[in-house]
Amino acid sequence: MLVAVLAVSLSACGEPESYTVPGEICGRKIDPEIVRPLLPEGEKFEAEMEPIGDSLTRCLLSVDGRNELGIREYPDGGDIDAMKFARENPSRFRNPEKAAFGADTAVSDGIVLSVNPCTYQGKKGHYILEVTVNRFDTAEPDGWRAELERFAKAYLPVGMRETGCE
Secondary structure: OHHHHHHHHHHHHOOOOOOOOOOEEOOEEOOHHHHHHHOOOOOOEEEEEEEEOOOEEEEEEEEOOEEEEEEEEEEEEOOOOHHHHHHHOOOOOOOOEEOOOOOEEEEOOOEEEEEEEEEEOOEEEEEEEEEEEOOOOOOOHHHHHHHHHHHHHHHHHHHHHHHOOO
16 A cells, blocks of 8 residues: 555656657658657647648647647649758758758758659649758757658658658
8 A cells, every 4th residue: 555655656746747749640640759859848749730822731740839840741842952952041951961761852950851753633743841840959960860860751751642642
């Protein structure tokens, strides 16, 4: 009996409650273990999908009411060079490098941009995926880059399929 009371007392004094990342976010099935490292500790997780225009969507992942991760998808995008775009926008893409996944992907300190061939509604074009971590700490770029790249690599085929790319 004393052990049970002690266990309840210790758990009440332990770490604050934490949220659970679901296995489906904004209509995309993705492993929560790949998402979680990109998010801070907190109590409440929310994901909201926002359509922007005809085929552009944005999924915002928030913790305790603060936007932490943004995912933009465009299945009918133009043919842009991801690295060139990243280099031309240094205020958004710090230290861009070519990634080893997708047709044309640039990863930087806090943003991944991936451009991939896609046939969308019978039209040949490009699926563009942009993933932005809003709480990125530039003091630790290697760890963040690895987690961000891992997430984008896992998300890319799911996003392409779910947006209707063939």
